[in-house]
Amino acid sequence: MFSGLHLDRKSSRRYGVIECDPLVRKGLEKSARHMVIPYLPMLVPPLNWTGYDQGAYFFLPSYVMRIHGAKQQRVAIKRASRNQLEPVFKALDTLGNTKWRVNKRILAVIDRIWASGGHLAGLVDREDVHLPEEPQTEDEAEIQKWRWKVKSVKKDNSERHSQRCDVELKLAVARKMKDEEGFYYPHNLDFRGRAYPMHPYLNHLGSDVCRGILEFAEGRPLGKSGLRWLKIHLANLYAGGVDKLSYDGRISFTENHLDDIFDSADRPLEGQRWWLGAEDPFQCLAVCINLSEALRSPSPETAISHTPVHQDGSCNGLQHYAALGRDKLGAAAVNLVGGGKPADVYSGIAARVLDIMRRDAEIDPEINPNSMHAKLLVDQVDRKLVKQTVMTSVYGVTYIGARDQIKRRLKERCIIADVPQLYSAACYAAKTTLTALEEMFEGARGIMAWLGECAKVIASENQPVQWTTPFGLPVVQPYRQLGRQLIKTSLQVLSLQRETDKVMVRRQRTAFPPNFVHSLDGSHMMMTAVACKEAGLNFAGVHDSYWTHACDVNEMNRILRDKFVELYETPILENLLESFQSSFPDLKFPPLPERGDFDLRDVLQSTYFFN
Template structure:
């Protein structure tokens, strides 16, 4: 949606859209009073933030693509060669292992062609929208809520919650002078984008100063120079930061006057676990997820990987299959962290044990094992399944209280579903969330193109207890992180801020306003968890279903003082 001479233009302005999108299950959408005034304020603030295309990043991106340059994650314009089929005679002369290897190589090539085709299509769609938006001085993104109260842009292809390409191309249309602290935060953003986000904040700032010559070289000659920027974890976001740092530092003492258009994102540290740890006042989880004020940043992924190594070492002494191969992989600290990261991240959002095994297999971690090429497919799955068991055990040692909170929520949801009672709760920003996975009704429709099957929720057939249980904890935590975002935006808007770039657990404002953001998001989090939410949720659910267990049957509340978040540099950084 664009804005020209005070008149709006664009499809999302012309066509009426639902504020809350729910899909086949209505959930909160069945309640006309589900969305609070607080959530609507946030929705309007996010949608009213004007954005524009970063012209310098767009020029580099477009030139690199047109030149066929596969840099910084750009997809290849060419498909890989598929190994040819063997003649019957040659095929019969091959051993079974050779035949299997040949079939596997053909399968992998075809899968890569499919993957590349999808990546290429997505990239070209983004490039096309960016090219069109580049002609406009500003554009707006309308937002909607899902049934948990989370905020999403309506634009599906190209938006500010997208990948590194999208984030590198989108900036605030309204600029703001850096002021006395803006250059500091711009430097922190550079370090974060490059992958140095584990350092203390002052060390990230120093990292940027130490690499300033390289940063300026990248800004002056991004494609014909060293291309050092392409080594960053988020290369397009880093390049955008290089351009601004080059221009700001060129002003010397007058850098405070430099008008910046970039958002400085502050990211939560495994945010789902942060909420669960605060809810249970768990000191172990609070330390692991940086709720505690400490001099060094904790890394829960490294902690889980270390726990997994101890379990693997014990299994080796007992002769457990696959333990030695996996320990050889996890002994490389960087690889070990990467292997366990997705399982840790998705645990508070309801990943199943089978899901963890699937992640390990499909993410390619099994390929790290010695002898991978000689392994059969069942052996590869067996190896993934074994490590899944190890990671689950390591998680139980590391985030025990969080898993106990999740178990209690799931038990309550299942018991309520058995009595056909939906799970309903009020969030810290006053949304009234309903989770109601009713059983589905199947109907058939005959068309000119054949018989089609339609599915629709059927409240008369009752709730699905298993689905209610599995989804309950992740949906509740998603609603709480959305409430934290909403309260932060509204508090900042009350203080006069009007530009926001928010992504669930990554909050961004102008560089000059980042200190205010950092303080506000901490204050709102502490205020949220000054309430005993375990008691509040139990009271709400027991009123609807008296037979649910009390949370104290699952865990004892810890003694962590949530106010310590106010002094934690790494809570969001």
């Protein structure tokens, strides 16, 4: 370790830092697999939750909610009665009692790739990018370009270092658990009511690497429907537009690639490597192996499968808004109503973005400076470019967030080498995407605006926004202004941040719509988890992605649709407004937004609601 002084260019102040020596840092990276990791998966079922700090791990401190020091949230949870929280506890127990194991064949493939340097199937390259040489010129423009490149390469190398450490930690846990018959992930909640495994590294909420390594410890015969769903699941994982075909189209895709599937299973690294073309390559490889074993067996339908098959919501945040607002147009866009094939909201937004860019591209650059960017990007607009922004729009994505998301997509395509030009093109594309979103989802915007206004009324009284989810979980938004406490040391004066009694009005307002919708999707997932457990299904939930055995997908599909309708048949917005008026009788809240006449029962017949 060594200390040094840094200069804050904004304030021109010097401040002391303690940094890790590069040699030590490099050694730590190599030895990450030997680090002690707390909160590993459990080899026995977790303790059932019975209170705020009673449940999950036997000997490690366990809390039902991750409050990050928010005192009011902790008080609200502790004050809630056991009966009120019983459904939440039951759902977390259900998630925690799902038994997992390591898929040894996938782990072996990952170990081989990692040992040979990574940089395959989404694994990070184990070597840093070389810094560009300084140009031998006095041309200020060339020197500035070089500086941009150096800055970009250093940022890439820093990210690679973080990613390499992350992979090492994941593999360390996988190697530790690979010979166990099974293990469990105790779950707890974030403050909005979304469930997470308490072990942070190798879990099913993680990357494709994690999901490829993990499988259900219990195996179940595929049956006729399970064989069908395994084929659909492989097509979903391969993606590239295949996941937007009808179910019959996806089955045909899988059956047309049986030779590739068998080759992938038999010779994953020596063969044609078809599986590497998948959007989720390691999960795809795991299904190739499972499907090959089944199809080669004398009776494919009796073959045992340990593979979790996913059913994912179609832009789930917008599904919740469409149900809240009974919005027919929004419901059709996100598959709340049936159709011959799934509606694709991302392609719809991409088409609108493309129309706007084509119009801009025809305008003289002197009249519209965006014309140059439009001409550059018009051939790059597709669903993948806008997907992340559309997904996060209902959760409060900002312009800056949208810009960074699109910038990453453009950078991956290597179409713009000039860094400043890449930045300005991403700015234009982000603004255009957000404009298209506003045009397509007026109903969702109306409810978001109403939620934001209610939060503004409450926060203006220096109160945090509080509500109770339909599942009985009390939620308190934690956003408060931070004060400072100064501590003098021999090196410098340290400034420690601490919460004050004053709420952040703007943050309370902007965060409430996404947080409220998160609390609703968390409620739907937990309702589904409990019902699946009662029906005898193994269940795992990743927010808006529900997993079970292939043979049980039909039953899980029925349950999750029933629970969605049950959730939204309750007067959610009316109850919310009533709770606000009861808590703040002297405040005036805006009237409920207008809603449409969409029939919620249509969801029960929607084939591609989750698919």
